[in-house]
Amino acid sequence: MEKIFTIDKPLNLECKRTLYPPIHIAYETYGTLNNDKTNAILVCHALTGSACAYSENTDKKGFWDVIIGPNKAIDINKYFVISSNVLGSCYGSSGPSSINPKKNKPYALDFPIVTIKDMIDAQRLLIESLGIKKLLCVIGGSMGGMQVLQWAKTYPHMVRSAVAIATTYRHNAVQIAFNEVARQAVINDPLWMGGNYYGVDFPKYGLSIARMVGHITYLSQNSMEKKFGRNLVRDKLDFNFSVNFQVESYLHYKGEQFTQRFDANSFLYLTKAIDYFDLQQDCPSLEDALAQSINIKFLVISFSSDWLYPKEQSKRIVNALESIGADVSYKNINYDLGHDSFLLEAVEQNFIIGNFLKFL
């Protein structure tokens, strides 16, 4: 069940601006915190995720039901699992669609730019409010993995182990490029209105196109070919600009569906946060950035078919950790569903993550 943690003091952000209270962080917990508070696992979600990582309720779907639950890798009978919605999102945590207490209307673009570091700063306050001094594990995929790495860098004394999946230590030019195209699709939709669309309408076409381009990068060439190939929607080519191919229909559906569940401004803020993410920013090297993380036990996972966050980026993290002498395990899982594999693959992830946690 979703709960709201309220930060009642100002939060200083990396952009040098201050977010003023009340600042809300939506979160869920699963399982029971043990007496010495040593069984807590923080789950960090990806770009458009929410605090709902797990759900026993079959009507509702947790984004990581494949690895969280009784007898799964993140066993809620053994661990106390905390999952919180990131700052800047639209699922209960403070973000551009939240009411700006100073103006009594939604922040829109008055909301300050938040970074991955800002997200985990807010998470830290939540964790401390629960009386937890050290997390048994911080785990997440994609943008969640960036939060994991940032935790390891910024609050290493609060992290026993870290699992970074399908992620990178910094966004590269291609990753930034795809996000910028998606943002421009939103920003150039006239209904975006400089971000001030709340209560009027919303930039659904722009946001849909943004999701379509994103969605292509989440899948693999192979899986798209197997799933759709050149299959048509009708029995022959239409010779017009309507939807002809099933892959087009699928993308339209995914785009449209996304506009019904996600705030366009939050999309801009969160893609900017991942573009800005650079773990080695202000450090001479990635090794230096991770130097304080030497006592954390790491697990890094990539997927063979993930071309958005290719395994080379994971390997670079592993090499940096090895060269500073940290305890790191790495697995590139052969799985065909592209970047989305981390949300879908149920066998190897359960085995590898389950064993990693068991032997902490």
Next chain:
Amino acid sequence: MEKIFTIDKPLNLECKRTLYPPIHIAYETYGTLNNDKTNAILVCHALTGSACAYSENTDKKGFWDVIIGPNKAIDINKYFVISSNVLGSCYGSSGPSSINPKKNKPYALDFPIVTIKDMIDAQRLLIESLGIKKLLCVIGGSMGGMQVLQWAKTYPHMVRSAVAIATTYRHNAVQIAFNEVARQAVINDPLWMGGNYYGVDFPKYGLSIARMVGHITYLSQNSMEKKFGRNLVRDKLDFNFSVNFQVESYLHYKGEQFTQRFDANSFLYLTKAIDYFDLQQDCPSLEDALAQSINIKFLVISFSSDWLYPKEQSKRIVNALESIGADVSYKNINYDLGHDSFLLEAVEQNFIIGNFLKFL
């Protein structure tokens, strides 16, 4: 110098509609046709190319100056080179921005959907008008390569040799997906106005976004990383939604530049033509589709860093040609500039194509 070939009879199209005269095909020729008319090479351009394949004038740039010219692979002192703008384009050939003779205003979406086969049907009339019975070679990259393959399938008796570069025998799901995102960016721009924007304004934001997404697919991950990495436009992060990274600035520039030179409706028509392209359509296999091409000498070239038209697609063409017993050479060129390599690589292409033509 650009010339216009006018087709003065109706052209029956694959969509079962008819394009009525006057139908214009813009073309250029370089070099001199020999007496027995056996030294003609037809150059086919890519998606947004024009008839201008070569220019001695340094002010004007031919799209394939790297391999066309005196002492280059396509040596204009030896060969008679014909380059024509495709049907549906906006560079002199009939397309959606042309005047519909029946209505005395631009066709816009009244222009029928054209296919790669329709394009080469029009080219055939041009070639015949020049008194050429058999082309020494048909050559092209990307969409140009599709025209090459279609020539080999449809008019094998008119083709002595065929060079297909950085191309495919049919668009796959990912290729269609990227094009559909680009089309939706145009179509959802309110200034597109159902295609009837001529004389009013034009969908510049949509077309720019379309080009931005296309441009990412034309480059390679490596080359983008080397060229831009995380380099900033200014000396630090701006913490806003303006252009922060050089890669963003580059894409904006490329997008904007494209809107100044290309018609949005032509973009829709030509991307649709390549999405519809399937050489083995109505054939049990690719081998069957190429069965009539057995007497043509083939050269297939792919580029190591081209992830839009990956080498596997070229290899499939080569395998099909080998299995029907055709004479085919294949080279995967190691070059780092992604799909665009075919427009840029000057050394190996000149050597391989030059030798191929020399020994015909």
